Structures are given as C-alpha cells and as structure tokens.
Amino acid sequence: MSKVIRIGTRDSELALWQAKTVQNALEHTGHSTKLVPVKSTGDLNLDQPLYEMGITGIFTKTLDVAMIKGEIDIAVHSMKDVPTALPKGIVEAAVMKRASNKDILIHKGVEFLESKDGIIATGSLRRKAQWLNKYPEHKVVDLRGNVNTRMKKLEDNDWNGAIFAAAGLERIEIKPENFLDLNWMIPAPAQGAMLIVAMEKDNYCREALAMLNHKESETCVHLEREFLQVLEGGCTAPIGALAKILNGNVHFKGALFSLDGQQKIEVERTIPMDNSSGLGKECALEILNNGGKELMASIKASLNI
Structure with a gap:
C-alpha cells in the first residue's frame, strides 16, 4: 500500500x-x-x-x-x-x-553580568530559576512568542538579554553574533x-x-524524559536534564530548582551504556529523596497545580 x-x-x-x-x-x-x-x-x-x-x-x-x-x-x-x-x-x-542542546543568551553587551541591575527575558521557569540561581539580584521578565517575535521584543525593550535554545535559532539561520553560550545551564529534557x-x-x-x-539521540532523550516523568515536572517546574553518550558510557546530569532559583538539588552519574536502562528514574528518585519531594510540593502549591 x-x-x-x-x-x-x-x-x-x-x-x-x-x-x-x-x-x-x-x-x-x-x-x-x-x-x-x-x-x-x-x-x-x-x-x-x-x-x-x-x-x-x-x-x-x-x-x-x-x-x-x-x-x-x-x-x-x-x-x-x-x-x-x-x-x-x-x-x-x-x-x-539531535541538534545543539544548549541554551544561549542573546545580549546587548555583557557588562551587566558584573552588576546587580540586569534584566533578562525568558518564558521558561527552568531558565528563570537557573539564571536567578547564578545571578540572584537580576530581574527576569516573561517573554512569549515564536523565535522571531521574541527576537523583536528583545530589540524593542530595555532588557539586557533574552535566553533562547541555540538549535531553534541555528535551524532558521537567525542566530546573531551577539550571543553567549550558557554552558552552565542544564537544558530542558530532550532540548x-x-x-x-x-x-x-x-x-x-x-x-x-x-x-x-536516530538511536543514540533516542536513548539520551528517553533517559531525560524518564527523569522528568518521575519528578512529575511537565513543563511547569524548573527541571533540567542532559544525557550524553561518550566512549560507550552514558553521562547523565539532572537538577530540580525552586522557582526563585535559591534551591538546587542536583544529580550526576556516569555508567556503561549497556546498564543505562532506568537511569533517568534512578536519578529522579535520588533527587526526590534528597528534598525534591518537598520542593515539588512547594512548586505545585505556588503554581496552583
């Protein structure tokens, strides 16, 4: 047929x-x-x-x-x-x-990173929480729309920068020169x-x-999404996860943040790829047992979920 x-x-x-x-x-x-x-x-x-x-x-x-x-x-x-x-x-x-999993900052100059007065735009709770974890005195404002709309809003407002997924900008060839790789930011599961x-x-x-x-990409994103599912995050909690396959091993890093970025519960593991089944679940349970259960309950209460 x-x-x-x-x-x-x-x-x-x-x-x-x-x-x-x-x-x-x-x-x-x-x-x-x-x-x-x-x-x-x-x-x-x-x-x-x-x-x-x-x-x-x-x-x-x-x-x-x-x-x-x-x-x-x-x-x-x-x-x-x-x-x-x-x-x-x-x-x-x-x-x-999979394309690039990185988050990047499109900015109007990076001097503000040394000051207390930065204003950053993002519609993601995960990006907001991680930014505030690193820059607690900065202000984060909401930013919605497709990538072109968000780029225009950044241009039209007095913000210092906005956070984007590198892959999206690279795919439609609008990634500008004034960007900074946020290598310290853990991406969204399957980004x-x-x-x-x-x-x-x-x-x-x-x-x-x-x-x-693509089998390797499938393996990595499934581990990340398993981690997300066990934490019950959906897209409403600040959860980051990244799995990479290197030399036959799976390297996994995941984290749960409080909405204000002040709390961070992180897990990191490297195991042989042949033994990686269930790794996402194991890492999520470790976070839940290390205070993540209470933090998730607090996040859901704050968001009225």
Missing part, C-alpha cells in the same frame, strides 16, 4: 523548518508527503506565561486532536514540548538526530531533538518513520 503522508505541524517558521526536514527525509526514502500547518493554543495566546495556562502539551494538543480525527497522519514536534505521556492511540515513531508521532495502528507511517530514527 502506498499513500500520501500528511505531515501536521505548527505554522511558525521554526516548526515549518522542522516539518520540511522530515518531509525531505521521507521523500528521499521514496514516500509521498503533504504539509498541513495548524495553529496551536500556545501560539494563539501570547499574553499569558505558559505555566499559568495550566495545559499539558499546549503546543502539541491541537496536532494530537487533528491526528485522532484523521486530518493528519503524523506530527512533528520539538520534543521538549511533548508531554511525557502521549494520548491514547498515539506513539513515538522516530527521534531525529534540540525533534520527535515524530503517528497513530499506533498506522503501520505504513510507522514503518516509513522507523527509517528516520
């Missing part, structure tokens, strides 16, 4: 770039495709911080519904936006080779990775997508 694979995607420039990358890869393997752009709730409501909207998978839900209704066959997501539990009937079909989902019963699409899966 052969069919045209309808690729669902958000309609931002970055999301379309990601969907076209998947489209090109599928067509390279001999499949016919069609892009179907859709607006998500997260894109429509730019006036409210994401955590206040209280919806798990705010950037993925619209595409999930379209897929379940049969309007699209597959959906392409930034994997860090995808809830750790997928809707019934929808499965992971491929993880593309820099693209996930393609399909219906569980759609064997045609699942077989087509299996050819695009």
